[in-house]
Amino acid sequence: xxxVSPGFFGRRGSGDxxxxxxxxxxxxxxxxxAGPTPRIDLDSWQFVVxxxxxxxxxxxxxxxxxxxxxxxxxxxxxxxxxxxxxTHWKGVPVETLLADVETAADYVxxxxxxxYTTNLPLEDLLNGQAWIAYQYDGAPLPPEHGGPARxxxxxxxxxxxxxxxxxxxxxxxxxxxxxxxxxxxxxxxxWREQRYQGD
Amino acid sequence: MATLTERRRETDSAATLVFDVxxxxxxxxxxxxxxxxxxxxxxxxxxxYSIASPAEGDxxxxxxxxxxxxxVSPYLLEGLGVGDPIEIRGPIGGWFVWRDTDPDPVxxxxxxxxxxxxxAMVRARKAAGSRIxxxxxxxxxxxxxxxxxxxxRARVRDDMGLDIAYAYTREAPPDWPGEVGRLKLATVATxxxxxxxxxxxxxxxxxxxxxxxxxxxxxxxxxxxxVKTERxxxxxx
Numbered sequence: 001x002x003x004v005s006p007g008f009f010g011r012r013g014s015g016d017x018x019x020x021x022x023x024x025x026x027x028x029x030x031x032x033x034a035g036p037t038p039r040i041d042l043d044s045w046q047f048v049v050x051x052x053x054x055x056x057x058x059x060x061x062x063x064x065x066x067x068x069x070x071x072x073x074x075x076x077x078x079x080x081x082x083x084x085x086x087t088h089w090k091g092v093p094v095e096t097l098l099a100d101v102e103t104a105a106d107y108v109x110x111x112x113x114x115x116y117t118t119n120l121p122l123e124d125l126l127n128g129q130a131w132i133a134y135q136y137d138g139a140p141l142p143p144e145h146g147g148p149a150r151x152x153x154x155x156x157x158x159x160x161x162x163x164x165x166x167x168x169x170x171x172x173x174x175x176x177x178x179x180x181x182x183x184x185x186x187x188x189x190x191w192r193e194q195r196y197q198g199d
Numbered sequence: 200m201a202t203l204t205e206r207r208r209e210t211d212s213a214a215t216l217v218f219d220v221x222x223x224x225x226x227x228x229x230x231x232x233x234x235x236x237x238x239x240x241x242x243x244x245x246x247x248y249s250i251a252s253p254a255e256g257d258x259x260x261x262x263x264x265x266x267x268x269x270x271v272s273p274y275l276l277e278g279l280g281v282g283d284p285i286e287i288r289g290p291i292g293g294w295f296v297w298r299d300t301d302p303d304p305v306x307x308x309x310x311x312x313x314x315x316x317x318x319a320m321v322r323a324r325k326a327a328g329s330r331i332x333x334x335x336x337x338x339x340x341x342x343x344x345x346x347x348x349x350x351x352r353a354r355v356r357d358d359m360g361l362d363i364a365y366a367y368t369r370e371a372p373p374d375w376p377g378e379v380g381r382l383k384l385a386t387v388a389t390x391x392x393x394x395x396x397x398x399x400x401x402x403x404x405x406x407x408x409x410x411x412x413x414x415x416x417x418x419x420x421x422x423x424x425x426v427k428t429e430r431x432x433x434x435x436x
Contacts, residue, residue, distance in 0.1 A: 036426050
């Protein structure tokens with residue numbers, strides 16, 4: 001237990017709500033990004049998977065949204081301390097996109113329109129843990145929340161769920177992405193409170 | 200572990216808290232800290248606050264705006280006593296920062312209490328004796344909501360190369376010659392820098408404000424990579 005703050009009681013949520021340590025519950029959907037929101041034309045939108053030997057596989061908007069999709073209901077946890085429960089998404093499982101890709105990679109760098117990057121272990125993107133999401137709450141994903149499509153990896157802090165995603169780069173060795181270079185954790189498990197490098 | 204050494208009133212709903220943090224490693228203007236409060240039964244919660252002061256030994260200043268119905272800000276503004284200990288972690292963030300070695304001119308656009316990390320940059324510029332030209336555009340609801348009003352007036356006089364333009368969204372001072380309302384492209388274009396100068400742009404405020412201003416800067420022709428944003432204030436605003 002930390003230093004007790006004299007006279008602080010705090011506001012407990014309903015006791016049955018389980019949040020990761022240090023998080024508080026919000027019913028809004030806050031926006032967090034490092035720069036302007038890019039506006040992306042669906043006609044020129046592409047999603048590209050690149051392997052460690054430079055092989056590419058790509059999808060147009062039409063092709064991606066024609067793939068079998070899933071409805072997803074998950075809690076999300078932002079490193080800036082808010083959590084939002086039971087959010088509804090629709091998207092294509094990442095494993096569908098990687099199904100025919102031959103790779104020995106253990107890590108992935110997600111790349112976004114606008115230049116954002118974030119790194120993840122490949123195994124965290126497989127087995128029903130990650131999607132390319134293009135709908136939120138039954139409507140097209142708004143640009144400020146990452147539309148037209150974002151990576152959705154709800155079991156990690158939400159900066160790993162790259163907004164405006166345009167591709168996945170498979171890598172043999174881990175490399176830090178945008179926030180990871182700026183001092184945030186390479187893995188980012190909210191339940192172990194891995195906010196910053198060294199946590 | 201830090202100790203509150205002083206609390207200074209800024210407005211009816213905001214105050215600056217001065218903390219002594221032994222072995223503070225120093226920080227860059229724009230960085231923030233995490234504050235963790237723990238109740239007697241072990242319940243704890245955390246929030247992030249931008250640092251308002253430039254690096255200065257073991258002392259840091261945070262300016263805290265009261266969040267209506269908030270869990271943490273009312274405690275920091277009224278409950279925490281001078282001399283009380285508190286858990287502070289930081290500095291955090293390596294993106295929304297200004298370095299006095301950066302050669303580019305700077306435009307700062309603040310909405311409400313989003314001025315806090317930008318004020319750290321203005322103060323750090325003076326402390327470093329920097330000659331980098333700074334322009335601050337500061338949008339507030341009413342004159343009474345303005346943080347650092349007296350200091351900004353003095354700095355515009357004394358800090359060579361600092362220009363400040365104000366905007367009022369609800370209510371302006373009686374003799375105000377301009378419009379009252381949300382920041383417009385014309386205001387940003389007039390009081391910021393032209394894109395040809397490749398300025399570093401820092402925008403901080405509530406989400407709607409930041410989205411609107413970042414869009415204006417991009418529309419004006421600024422390179423999106425030169426526009427750094429930070430959302431501020433309670434979630435959902």
